[in-house]
Amino acid sequence: MEQFFTSTTNRFSNYRRGALLLALVAVGPAAWGQIFGPVSLYPTGAGSQPVGVAMGDMNGDGRPDIVTANYAIGTAGVLLGQAGGSFASVSTYSTGAGGRPWKVAVGDVNGDGVLDIVMPNMILRNVGVLLGQPGGGFGPLSSYSTGPTSHPNDVALGDVNADGRLDIVLADDLTDGVDVLLGQAGGGFAAVSTYTTGPDSNASCVALGDVDDDGRLDIVVGNNNSGAAAVLLAQPGGGFFAVSRYSMGSIGGVKVPNSIALGDVNGDNRSDIVASIINMGETAVLLGQAGGSFATVNTYPAVSGSYPLGIALGDVNGDGRLDIVLAHSGNDAASVLMGQAGGSFAAPVLYSTGAGSVPHDIALADVNGDGRLDMITANSGSNTVGVFLNTGTFTPLATTRPTAAEVSLAPNPAHEAFTVQLPASFQPTQAALLNALGQVVRRPAAAGAHFQVETAGLTPGVYTLRLYSGEAVLAKRVAVQ
Numbered sequence: 001m002e003q004f005f006t007s008t009t010n011r012f013s014n015y016r017r018g019a020l021l022l023a024l025v026a027v028g029p030a031a032w033g034q035i036f037g038p039v040s041l042y043p044t045g046a047g048s049q050p051v052g053v054a055m056g057d058m059n060g061d062g063r064p065d066i067v068t069a070n071y072a073i074g075t076a077g078v079l080l081g082q083a084g085g086s087f088a089s090v091s092t093y094s095t096g097a098g099g100r101p102w103k104v105a106v107g108d109v110n111g112d113g114v115l116d117i118v119m120p121n122m123i124l125r126n127v128g129v130l131l132g133q134p135g136g137g138f139g140p141l142s143s144y145s146t147g148p149t150s151h152p153n154d155v156a157l158g159d160v161n162a163d164g165r166l167d168i169v170l171a172d173d174l175t176d177g178v179d180v181l182l183g184q185a186g187g188g189f190a191a192v193s194t195y196t197t198g199p200d201s202n203a204s205c206v207a208l209g210d211v212d213d214d215g216r217l218d219i220v221v222g223n224n225n226s227g228a229a230a231v232l233l234a235q236p237g238g239g240f241f242a243v244s245r246y247s248m249g250s251i252g253g254v255k256v257p258n259s260i261a262l263g264d265v266n267g268d269n270r271s272d273i274v275a276s277i278i279n280m281g282e283t284a285v286l287l288g289q290a291g292g293s294f295a296t297v298n299t300y301p302a303v304s305g306s307y308p309l310g311i312a313l314g315d316v317n318g319d320g321r322l323d324i325v326l327a328h329s330g331n332d333a334a335s336v337l338m339g340q341a342g343g344s345f346a347a348p349v350l351y352s353t354g355a356g357s358v359p360h361d362i363a364l365a366d367v368n369g370d371g372r373l374d375m376i377t378a379n380s381g382s383n384t385v386g387v388f389l390n391t392g393t394f395t396p397l398a399t400t401r402p403t404a405a406e407v408s409l410a411p412n413p414a415h416e417a418f419t420v421q422l423p424a425s426f427q428p429t430q431a432a433l434l435n436a437l438g439q440v441v442r443r444p445a446a447a448g449a450h451f452q453v454e455t456a457g458l459t460p461g462v463y464t465l466r467l468y469s470g471e472a473v474l475a476k477r478v479a480v481q
Contacts (some may be wrong), residue, residue, distance in 0.1 A: 006018055036336070036351055036375060037316055041384040042087050042395045043070050044077045052103035053310070053378035053385060054114045055365040057081075059136045063108055064365040066385050067104050068378050069119055074099035076117050076130060083387055085368025093138050095119050103361070107157040108132075109166045110187025120170050121150035126428060127152060127168055129178075140270050146170060146179045154259075158208040158217045159183075161238050164459040166437075171206040171221055176242045178206060178219055179230065187279075195240050196437035197221050197230035209262035210269045210440055212292025215457060217439060222248075222257030222275050229260065229273050229284075233292050248277060248284045255280055255299075262376065263313040264288075265322045266343025269430055269443050276308035276326055283308065283324055287343055293361040298339060300345050307332045310361030314373045315339075318394035327359035334362055334377050351375070357382040409465065413479035416456045421466065433478075434464045455480045 052069030059065065059209050063081030068090075070077050075092040082088055099121035110118045114132035121128055126145050130138040131196045146152045150176035151481035160167045165183030172179050177196040182187040189252045197203045200363045202224035211218045216234035227248045232240040248255035257275040265272045270288030273401030277284050282301055285385050286294040307330035326348070328335060333356060335348035358381030364373045379386055408421040420431075433442035433453055441463070444453045453465065458480050465476045 005434070036322070036388040039353055039377075039386040039389045040350065041354060041357075041379070041382065041386055042066075042079055042090070043380075044070060044079075044383050044385055045073065045075070045092055046307070046383060047382045048073050048075070048077065048092075049380040050077060050378040050383070050385060051360040051380050052119075052265055053361045053363050053376055054104045054106045055105035055247075055363045055376060057265070057295050058106070058115050060114065060134075063369070064367050066376060066387075067106055067117055068385060069101040069104040069361075070099055071102065071380065073134065075119075076101070076119055078117075079385065081367055085374065085387065087367075087385075087387065087433055093117070093130050093386065094139060095121055095130075096124050096288075097142055098366060099124050099128065101128070102153045103155050105155045105157045107166050108324075109157070109183055109189075111165070114188075116187065118155055118157060118168055120155050121194065122151050122153055125150045125152070126397045127155065127170060127181065127189075128188070129187070139276065144168075144181055144192070146172065146192050147194065148177065150175050150179060150192075150194075152179055154205045155210045156206050156219075157441055159435070160208070160217045160234060161330055161461055162216065162220070162457070162459055164461065169208060169219055171203040173202045173204055173224065175203075177203055178221055180267060193239075194298060195219070195232055195243070196247060197223055197232075197243050198228075199225055200226070201226045201230065205257060205260040205275070207260045207262045207273075208437075208439060210300045211262070211271045211288055213270070213443055215441055218292065220260060220262060220273055222260040224256050224328060225254070226252035227256065229257070229275065229286060231292065231294070242420070244285055244293070246273070247297060248275060248286075249282075249297045249299055255282070256282065257285060257312040258309050259384055261311050261313050263322045265313070265339055265345075267321070267430065269432070271440070272343065274311060274313060274324055276311045278307050281338060283306060283311075283326065283329075283345070285343065286343070298344070300348075303328070303331060303333075303335075303350070304346070306333070306335075308335070309359070310363075310378070312362050312364045316363040316373045316375075316390060317392055318372070319359045325362050325364060325375055327353075327362040329380075330361065332357045332381070334359060334375055334386070336375075350396070351388055353377050353379055353386045354382055354384070357384065359386065382404055409476055409478050413451075413481045414455045415481055417452050417454045418472070418478060419452050420467075422467070430467070432466045434466060436461060436463075 049072035050068035357379035
């Protein structure tokens, strides 16, 4: 296996470095209670070492496709989804000679209705953008500098300045902060601005979400050296307030977060922080509080020596609660921690990704169209992606929703607000309005079957209204002008 680091990366976490090179014995037989079938492996190219994965319909055929960050060969790999949840052979696209992409994100950065690929290049100190083409494939690479002393290693996309364009946000472990490149007309990006996450913080991972319910996207970062989650709340006029830090815990030593995600795990309509702790084999959960603060961390053990890296959130067992999925490089496995009442989680259930696979990242998507979330892993050791089809026997929530004819959103398109009218049989207890990236931008009070959602100040575009009632979830699109 090629050495992953040069002298320019000497501040990268020793825990992560060690995990990269581990390829231990695969996990044993599947544990009781699992809901995923055995892994199907798809090559990403000889010597590619995929370390990041994202999902999106890249060719507009209605099926999720896999996009990987191929560290060793400096490419993005695209595997197009096929009928039944299988995938075509990989196509690769360069992210620059000598590039070392670590993570990958997909989104429509130029507003043409086609998904684009964004990847941070650590060694080249830039971020590469591949614009999707309407007929399939991608245009030539565009690269944007992240600064001469930067080392970008994680990426998130979101409209952080509310101008209707997607912006790039990067975790940067050399600048001890986040690098923000604001989107411009036509899909270009402005010069980088950097916001500190604290001295010697070693920012390693990033997520975006509205954690203080003000309608603006905030930044949450995992800091390796300080073992904390750093939160930068968005300012009304643009930019971000000074960082607030929340400990990931100190028992047994400083916790080293590798990946971070945001989601409402306890059903209180606030964003919670969930992070993988690589050196302790743990999962850290910080429940959101009023005003964008967070409670003391709760930790959930994984398996000793498992080195959890990538993390994702989704309801994989159909009970209406978010579950945690993790990629473990140390024991060649993915794990699932089922969400419980009140925002706690059950013990992990392991799924083998194959001997010597060394999975680094993980994503969730319904790849076979059955209404259930499937798991996808980026396996750096075996140069593959692994696909676990969800074999759960639960009825997908989609089949319990009211039909579109039973739901009224008016006016649609909306300007300042729209009114929701639901059938009497569907009484929501929670509601959330999400943008095209799945980020919550409004949390209206769901008062019975008739209530109003304010849209004043939102960027024009297509949004999704989600309504929750027990185990039933309703999703309805609305255009905002």
